[in-house]
Amino acid sequence: MNLITMAQSRPNVKKTVRPLVLAAIVISMFMAAIEMTIISTAMPSIVGELGGFSLYS
Numbered sequence: 001m002n003l004i005t006m007a008q009s010r011p012n013v014k015k016t017v018r019p020l021v022l023a024a025i026v027i028s029m030f031m032a033a034i035e036m037t038i039i040s041t042a043m044p045s046i047v048g049e050l051g052g053f054s055l056y057s
Helices: 003-009 017-050
Strands: none
Touching: none
């Protein structure tokens, strides 16, 4: 089996799959960045309420 027959035997992937995958990756990266921003802002308050300033670095 050479490259030509392998390429011909592959099923055709719809052209809309790639943009959807890219959009899902971009959205997940955006959500992770927003979550880190919120957590880093709220962390001193959380640590203060739990009394763990000696452990917070």
